[in-house]
Amino acid sequence: MARPTPLRDVHESLGATLTDFAGWLMPLRYGSETAEHRAVREAAGLFDLSHMGEIFVTGPQAGQALDYALVGHLSVLATGRARYTMIVNPAGGVVDDLIVYRLADDEFMVVANASNYRTVALALTNRARGFDAQVDDRSDAYALVAVQGPHAQEILASLTDTDLPNLRYYAGLPGVVAGVEALIARTGYTGEDGFELFVRGEDAVTLWQEISKAGQPYGLVPAGLSARDTLRLEAGMPLYGNELNEETTPFDAGLGRVVKFDKPGDFVGRAALEALRDAPPRRQLVGLVARGRRVPRHGFSVVAGDRVVGEVTSGAPSPTLGKPIAMAYVETGAHEGLAVDIRGSLEPMDVVELPFYRRNK
């Protein structure tokens, strides 16, 4: 049985189609997922992301422990700021992609994917041994509600005293929203401006309902995982299990910049990643736009002539472009004359620069 989030009854009363996602019962969509996608691009959307994991690392050497456990340089992160980073295995394969928030000098919150947070918590616990730091998986106590879209700031501003205009992208501060204590973070996974609010599970329903009310005049709608997936795909953001897995390195995914070789000391995966950094890349993550209307999907082969040169990792009809789009790993340099084998017929694709969509700032 899939686990419900604290907002399950709210989703059911909104008529959501619920689905099992990584062991959680999550809203897939409330009505039309295309309408939800457009609302996030043009107004705002409200998401339940309570399936994400929240792992706290605390203590005088919490920063050093994370420097050793992750590929990023977290000990130099300023309090109130966040970083996108990864945890890799000793061979450099990606165990998960993460956002790390520094809440205090000696306190960090690591946000991990639903499918991985138990693994991540265990790995962090093992890797933090020998440091004066404690690892505590508090995922069960936390709910996560996100407000994403061009009107997100106006909507939240009516519910909080926190100075939102001065909260920078990838910053997070404790505050109060609609009377509820929250970590207010300017982060997201949609390609739009927006906020993620980490709250106690028992406060999630109040927070959701107050944001819904405040958002109504701005066109805010509840949005499900289906819209979240097409939004992140248009924004060129990787999804663990699709673009990232333990056989993939940060370099494969075009995310080598998150590996901070210049930080002091060893870190798990350093030797393997250093060797790969200087080697010619085996394959590249590319964006594909279909010329036709059939949709390339996860696992479909990418073909050049009569040779398979890669595989689609994510694909969907793009509401913004009005065409099917996909991300795929292809052999380095294979950019011309590509097609995707869609149930036996070769559908021509054009390679484009990622992301597919970039908001006007």
Next chain:
Amino acid sequence: MSNIPEGLSYTKEHEWVAGLDEGLTVTVGITDYAQDQLGDVVYVQLPEAGTTVEAGDSVGEVESTKSVSEIYSPVGGEVVEVNQAVVDKPDLINSDPYGEGWLFRVRVEGEPEDLLSPEEYTALTSGEA
């Protein structure tokens, strides 16, 4: 609950068939339950008019944001008409699956495959829900 109108026949592949009792030509579409399971339909591929099909043949596909389903012909015969409107505007399948969202018409030859009554189809879909 999805809408399962009386007066239609249904298939296990979540299609409906209209006009079986009236004559030789039947109309085929996908059910309200099927469109709800699929989500927003973005692309429909239909057989060409004039094609001869057997009952149970895969004759096209319906693609949504999340998934793709094959369309089967529930009857054998000749495809005499396809709904160009749903090819141009696939979301008609979501908004009006039993009306403007119809898919194709077949002039029936021979016996149709096993079809379900509305009651039987209701039982099938509540078992899956």
